[in-house]
Amino acid sequence: QKEVEQDPGPLSVPEGAIVSLNCTYSNSAFQYFMWYRQYSRKGPELLMYTYSSGNKEDGRFTAQVDKSSKYISLFIRDSQPSDSATYLCAMTAPGAGNMLTFGGGTRLMVKP
Amino acid sequence: DVKVTQSSRYLVKRTGEKVFLECVQDMDHENMFWYRQDPGLGLRLIYFSYDVKMKEKGDIPEGYSVSREKKERFSLILESASTNQTSMYLCASSHGAGTQYFGPGTRLLVL
Numbered sequence: 001q002k003e004v005e006q007d008p009g010p011l012s013v014p015e016g017a018i019v020s021l022n023c024t025y026s027n028s029a030f031q032y033f034m035w036y037r038q039y040s041r042k043g044p045e046l047l048m049y050t051y052s053s054g055n056k057e058d059g060r061f062t063a064q065v066d067k068s069s070k071y072i073s074l075f076i077r078d079s080q081p082s083d084s085a086t087y088l089c090a091m092t093a094p095g096a097g098n099m100l101t102f103g104g105g106t107r108l109m110v111k112p
Numbered sequence: 113d114v115k116v117t118q119s120s121r122y123l124v125k126r127t128g129e130k131v132f133l134e135c136v137q138d139m140d141h142e143n144m145f146w147y148r149q150d151p152g153l154g155l156r157l158i159y160f161s162y163d164v165k166m167k168e169k170g171d172i173p174e175g176y177s178v179s180r181e182k183k184e185r186f187s188l189i190l191e192s193a194s195t196n197q198t199s200m201y202l203c204a205s206s207h208g209a210g211t212q213y214f215g216p217g218t219r220l221l222v223l
Contacts (some may be wrong), residue, residue, distance in 0.1 A: 098143040
């Protein structure tokens with residue numbers, strides 16, 4: 001079993017839909033959580049960073065962490081075709097040094 | 113903004129060639145990383161470095177070596193390229209235990 005599980009998709013939604021992307025993890029030591037967005041043939045770019053349970057909002061994006069369930073989510077409101085990309089979750093634990101553990105990524109397609 | 117640059121976007125090499133991939137970051141980050149990314153396998157860590165001349169093996173170091181002579185520069189070396197090293201190579205840097213910032217990637221094709 002992988003430490004971080006993420007549905008690879010593809011997830012296809014119409015423009016304007018609310019998108020929910022999810023990751024589950026098994027290591028209860030993970031305390032810091034990130035979402036990266038990766039456009040085709042580009043490097044991942046940091047989208048959201050959070051270290052506590054609950055919600056963090058940034059524009060159309062909301063990151064949610066539920067440590068008791070070992071479950072994190074990224075919500076995208078009013079999705080746009082420009083949101084079409086692969087979304088990677090990543091996480092790390094205190095004392096893990098600089099190492100991130102990544103999910104495999106979910107490919108999202110937003111259709112106009 | 114953090115900028116991580118990689119020497120090539122696309123590279124085509126022949127089996128047995130020695131391949132150098134270079135990465136440069138401009139934010140004085142002490143940590144630098146090399147990953148490869150393959151469909152269905154996600155991001156896999158090859159090597160990382162937390163200081164000049166320091167290096168640590170990641171999950172898949174076989175067939176690769178690295179060099180970090182200056183803080184801003186981290187090189188990945190394929191001593192004798194093989195077809196199974198055809199992949200997308202991503203460099204990243206970070207400060208402390210913070211988030212990692214990625215370069216644009218190098219698509220390497222080994223024929």
